Each structure stands twice: as C-alpha cells, then as structure tokens.
Amino acid sequence: MNARLAEPRGRMLFTSFLALILSVLPLPGWLEIARPAFLVLTVLYWSIAAPRAGGIALGFAAGLALDVFQGAVLGQHALALTVITYIAVREHQKIRSKPAFQQALIVFGALVVYEFIVFAIDGWSGHPVTNPVRWVHTISGAVLWPLATAVLERSHTPR
Amino acid sequence: VAAFGGGAKRSLPGRGIAPGFRFTLYAALSIVLMFLDQRRGWLEQARYVLSGAAYPLQLAVSSPTAAWHWMQESYVTRAELQAQNVQLRERERALELKTLRFEALARENGELRGLKDALPPVAGRWLVAEVVNVELSILRQRLLINRGSRNGVFKAQAVMDARGLLGQTTHVGPWSAEIILVTDPQHAVPVQIERTGLRTIAVGAGDAESLALPYLPANADVKPGDLLVTSGLGGVFPQGYPVARIAEVRRDAVQPLAQIRATPLAQLDQLHEVMLVWFEPDHPAAPADLAGGEAKTGNARLQPQTAPPKAPAVHPDASAPATTPAAPAKAPATPAATPATVPPAAPAAVTGPAQASTASPQP
Numbered sequence: 001m002n003a004r005l006a007e008p009r010g011r012m013l014f015t016s017f018l019a020l021i022l023s024v025l026p027l028p029g030w031l032e033i034a035r036p037a038f039l040v041l042t043v044l045y046w047s048i049a050a051p052r053a054g055g056i057a058l059g060f061a062a063g064l065a066l067d068v069f070q071g072a073v074l075g076q077h078a079l080a081l082t083v084i085t086y087i088a089v090r091e092h093q094k095i096r097s098k099p100a101f102q103q104a105l106i107v108f109g110a111l112v113v114y115e116f117i118v119f120a121i122d123g124w125s126g127h128p129v130t131n132p133v134r135w136v137h138t139i140s141g142a143v144l145w146p147l148a149t150a151v152l153e154r155s156h157t158p159r
Numbered sequence: 160v161a162a163f164g165g166g167a168k169r170s171l172p173g174r175g176i177a178p179g180f181r182f183t184l185y186a187a188l189s190i191v192l193m194f195l196d197q198r199r200g201w202l203e204q205a206r207y208v209l210s211g212a213a214y215p216l217q218l219a220v221s222s223p224t225a226a227w228h229w230m231q232e233s234y235v236t237r238a239e240l241q242a243q244n245v246q247l248r249e250r251e252r253a254l255e256l257k258t259l260r261f262e263a264l265a266r267e268n269g270e271l272r273g274l275k276d277a278l279p280p281v282a283g284r285w286l287v288a289e290v291v292n293v294e295l296s297i298l299r300q301r302l303l304i305n306r307g308s309r310n311g312v313f314k315a316q317a318v319m320d321a322r323g324l325l326g327q328t329t330h331v332g333p334w335s336a337e338i339i340l341v342t343d344p345q346h347a348v349p350v351q352i353e354r355t356g357l358r359t360i361a362v363g364a365g366d367a368e369s370l371a372l373p374y375l376p377a378n379a380d381v382k383p384g385d386l387l388v389t390s391g392l393g394g395v396f397p398q399g400y401p402v403a404r405i406a407e408v409r410r411d412a413v414q415p416l417a418q419i420r421a422t423p424l425a426q427l428d429q430l431h432e433v434m435l436v437w438f439e440p441d442h443p444a445a446p447a448d449l450a451g452g453e454a455k456t457g458n459a460r461l462q463p464q465t466a467p468p469k470a471p472a473v474h475p476d477a478s479a480p481a482t483t484p485a486a487p488a489k490a491p492a493t494p495a496a497t498p499a500t501v502p503p504a505a506p507a508a509v510t511g512p513a514q515a516s517t518a519s520p521q522p
Contacts (some may be wrong), residue, residue, distance in 0.1 A: 023294075024220055051178075057185070069293075071329060075192030077191035078185070082186050083182075086181075089178045091200055121193065131298055
C-alpha cells in the first residue's frame with residue numbers, strides 16, 4: 001500500500017509541472033483566450049483521484065506558482081485553488097461516482113468559483129478586469145475535462 | 160472511473176479531520192500573503208527569490224520560439240540583408256539630419272533657462288533588454304524581460320522603445336523583470352497634451368492597443384491627432400517623452416466627461432527588444448517626486464496631480480555632483496528602489512561626460 005501511495009505523488013508532481021508549463025506557454029491569439037487552466041484541471045483531478053497524495057497542499061502550492069508566474073498578488077490564485085481543492089477533496093467520492101458528463105458540469109462549477117475568487121481579489125486589490133474573456137476558460141476547461149481525466153488516469157494506473 | 164474506484168480505499172482513513180483543518184490553514188495563509196503583498200515591499204524579498212526560481216522555467220518555455228527566431232534570423236538571404244542595410248542607412252541619415260540642429264537647440268534652451276551651458280540629456284543611461292516570450296496573463300498587458308536587478312534594474316523604472324513610452328517595471332527578480340505596459344488597465348501615466356499643455360492621466364484601456372483619458376471634461380481642447388507626452392508628474396517618467404496619439408474623441412451631450420481614446424506610439428504587439436532607462440535625478444525634466452513614492456502603478460485616482468515640477472533654477476551645479484557621490488540627490492527619483500538595486504553607474508551618469516568642468520553653479 002505504501003508503494004501505491006508513494007507512486008502517484010511523483011506522478012502528481014510531474015503532471016502538475018507539465019500543466020504549469022502548458023499554462024505559461026506562449027500561444028497565438030484565439031487559442032490563448034480559449035486556453036483551459038491546465039494546472040487547475042490537473043490539481044482538481046489529483047484531489048479527486050488521490051486526495052491524500054496532494055490535496056489542499058498541492059492546490060495551495062500550484063496557486064502560489066501561478067501567482068508568481070502571472071505576477072499577480074501573492075496568494076490570489078493560491079486562495080482560489082485552495083477553495084476548490086477543498087471542495088473537491090471533501091466531495092471526491094461523490095464526484096468519482098458520477099459519469100463523465102456530470103463530472104464535467106461539476107468541474108465547470110468549480111472553475112467558475114475559482115475564476116470568481118480571482119476576479120473578486122482583482123477588484124479588491126484595485127484593478128478590476130471586467131473583460132468577459134476571462135470566463136472563456138471555464139467552458140473550455142469543462143469541455144477538456146473528460147480528455148484530461150483520460151490522460152491523467154493513464155499516468156498513474158498500474159498497467 | 161475505474162481508477163477513481165481504486166483510490167477510494169486508501170483515502171478513507173485520513174479523510175475525516177484533515178481537509179477542513181488544512182483548508183482553514185491554507186486559506187488563512189493565502190489571505191495573510193495577500194495582505195502582506197499589497198502593502199508594498201513586505202514581500203519584495205520573497206518575490207525576488209521566487210521570480211529567480213521561476214526564471215529558468217520561463218526561459219525553457221520560451222526557448223522554442225526563441226530558437227525559431229534565431230533560425231529565421233540566421234537563414235536570411237543576402238538580398239534581404241542588403242535591402243535591410245539600405246533601409247537602415249536611410250533611416251540613420253534621416254535621424255542624423257534630425258539631430259543636426261539638436262545641439263544648437265539644446266544650448267539655446269540652456270541659455271534661455273539662464274544656464275551657461277546646455278543641459279545634459281535627461282536619460283543618463285539605458286540598457287537594452289530582450290523580451291522573454293512567456294504568457295503572463297491574457298487579461299493584463301505584461302511582459303517578461305531578461306534583465307533583472309543584477310543588471311541594475313529597479314522597481315518602477317521607465318521602459319521605452321524607439322518610438323515612445325512602453326511602461327514600467329513592476330516586479331524585479333535577479334535575472335528578469337516584469338514590465339507593466341501602458342495599455343494595462345492597472346497602469347496610469349500622468350500625461351500632457353503637447354499642443355495645449357493640458358495635463359491629465361492616461362489609463363490603460365485593457366484591450367492591448369489603446370489608452371483611455373477618462374478625466375477630461377467634455378469641453379476640453381482635445382483633437383484627434385494630438386500628441387500625448389509624459390508630464391513628469393508621478394515620479395516615474397520624466398517630462399516630455401511621447402506616449403500616445405489621440406485617436407478618437409467622443410463628446411456626449413449627457414456626459415460631463417469626454418470619452419477619449421489614444422493609441423500608444425510604442426509598438427506593443429511586436430516587441431523583441433525594449434530599453435530600460437535611467438534618468439538623471441537632478442535634471443529639470445526628471446520625474447517629479449511624490450511624497451511617499453506611493454501608488455506608482457495603482458489607482459490613477461490616488462495619484463496627486465498637484466506636485467509641482469522641480470524649478471529649473473535648482474539644476475545642475477554640475478561641479479558638486481562630480482565631487483560628492485549623488486546618493487542624496489538620486490534618492491528622491493527612485494523612491495521604490497532599495498539601496499541594493501540602485502544602479503551602480505548612476506553617480507557616474509549624474510556628473511555627465513563633458514559638461515562637468517565648464518558649467519558654473521550660478522545662473
């Protein structure tokens with residue numbers, strides 16, 4: 001059991017790192033707008049699939065990394081990710097048992113919560129960005145979710 | 160779904176107490192972080208370390224595009240190079256012609272100001288930096304450049320390109336710095352309309368290619384085509400550098416304020432290189448100091464507009480800075496910079512290369 005526990009932790013960090021790269025990679029115009037929040041999706045996946053391996057600590061760390069990379073207020077994305085990983089960890093068993101479509105809907109809700117927190121903190125720290133473009137990634141993220149779970153599942157299920 | 164089921168067993172034991180407690184812990188931690196970070200300077204050290212740690216990854220991510228550019232550049236044909244060469248020579252000639260009268264004008268200006276000699280240019284020193292091709296955020300107009308405090312870059316330093324003002328540095332790491340562009344909704348530049356001298360503030364409109372002038376009354380004397388230059392207030396940018404050109408003025412009968420859009424002169428969309436500029440703090444056109452050095456990038460409404468520019472008469476006594484290091488003099492111009500990040504070359508730049516010996520202190 002220990003071996004199985006230790007295994008996803010390495011995979012988890014590795015996939016999160018890849019997701020971080022994907023979310024700072026320069027992309028052309030429209031792709032950039034529709035770019036899903038890869039790191040958020042990955043963190044969500046791990047907190048549902050292996051809540052003990054990473055859980056809220058992973059969410060916090062990933063959020064802090066996003067803060068550093070995006071030059072945001074330190075703690076902004078960290079708080080948003082902490083909140084949604086908490087929800088995901090708490091409800092992981094319920095979410096797991098849902099079919100893919102419903103999971104995508106739940107993920108959509110989580111992404112909206114995430115973006116709303118980021119948005120609220122933007123406003124609080126004195127520079128509201130009311131551009132509707134900021135909400136696009138919640139939809140593309142939900143659409144990508146089934147694919148993302150399929151890819152991430154492969155990364156850690158014993159073959 | 161099968162994999163999810165497999166994980167269910169092992170997550171059971173630790174599930175009960177941990178999540179709620181951890182959630183409170185991390186949420187509180189992030190809130191504390193945000194408070195500390197908003198109060199400027201409290202987390203600068205942490206940010207400095209973190210951006211140093213992030214830089215290798217950012218470089219790695221941008222390397223494919225960098226390699227592509229390099230490939231493109233190294234396989235330019237001879238004909239293209241020659242054409243470019245001809246173009247550059249023409250441009251150089253045009254620039255030389257433009258600057259022919261510059262020295263005479265500078266001297267004349269100095270005489271009009273009651274000085275015996277021409278003022279040295281306000282830009283003491285500059286440094287070319289390359290843009291690291293990383294997506295910082297789609298909602299904010301930010302750039303990452305490959306120069307940091309190791310190169311003397313400090314926080315709230317003016318950044319330009321050959322055509323006009325580009326923005327300023329917000330976070331400075333050891334080898335990299337983040338630039339906030341003038342078009343960022345979070346950025347405000349105190350400007351002046353060159354034709355009339357009317358002062359106002361230009362705020363980034365947030366759509367990457369325009370600035371808004373939200374504080375001008377509907378009857379203000381503004382026309383499309385007017386040039387906006389920096390007014391020297393606000394403590395970051397010196398006076399008289401071109402920023403943008405008015406593109407559109409809309410006057411609505413019901414609105415007390417005019418709706419004005421301006422397009423920045425700097426080419427924000429095709430940036431490869433930018434220039435970091437150090438200004439001479441004693442110069443009359445140098446950025447006017449603010450009381451606390453606060454609110455550089457923040458809310459435009461918080462920036463006092465009434466700070467008077469420095470009187471020309473106090474200028475250079477060029478012999479004094481030559482003997483005493485300019486430490487007290489440069490302090491007001493770079494309020495946000497910690498002593499460690501003040502460029503070491505600044506004292507040398509203040510004295511100026513040629514004028515030091517001839518200028519007399521008294522007008």
